[in-house]
Amino acid sequence: MPDDLLRHVIGPTPYSAWWLWTAVALTAALVLWYVGVFVLTKPGRRLRDVPLVGAARDVAIRHRAVRAVREIGDRYRGGELEAAPAAAAVSREVRRFLNRVTGAPAEYMQLADIPRSEIAAAATLLENLVDVQFNAASELDVARVGRDAEELIRSWT
Structure with missing residues (x-):
């Protein structure tokens, strides 16, 4: 074989750097996914305990509740x-x-139990709602009690 033909023989074409960075990004995304799944599904840990997620969750719940009461x-x-x-x-x-928001079983609590619980701040409002609901002679205005409910929801910490 003549030496002048060796200049046409080349080695394999190198990989593009784009493939390397794609593989690094996908590996990092996979690791973050597994860390996120582990952190968010850890037994005994609630979603509201995760700092950023818990705050966003509370804001979304608050907006939904205010909108429902307003409707x-x-x-x-x-x-x-x-x-x-x-x-x-x-x-x-x-x-x-x-x-x-609190995790208290508020949906099932009796009015007498509410003042001794962590939702004691809502006791007066819930008593007013029960009075309007079951007392035909009640002089409370439902619209006013509804505005009080919106204010309670907005100001709950």
């Missing part, structure tokens, strides 16, 4: 709901909010 108030003021069903719906939303 109930709008339906009451529009004449679609009577006082008792409106009070029951607001009570249900407030208790659901308290359960999700």
Whole structure:
């Protein structure tokens, strides 16, 4: 074989650096995924205990609860709901909010147990809602109690 043909023989083409960085990024994403799954599903750890996720979760729950209470108030003021069903719906939303934010079984607690629990700040509002719901002679305004419920939800810490 003549020596002048050796200049046409070359080695293998090297890999592009793009493939290396893609492999590094995918490996890092996989490791982060497994760390995230481990941290978020660790037994005994709640989602609200994770700093950034817990704060975002609480804000979303708060906005959803305020919107639901406001819609109930709008339906009451529009004449679609009577006082008792409106009070029951607001009570249900407030208790659901308290359960999700604090973890207390607010949806199942009796009024006598609430002042001795971690949701004691909501005791007066829940008593007013029960009064409107079950007392036909109640002089409480459902719209006002609904605004109080919105304020409680917004200011809950």
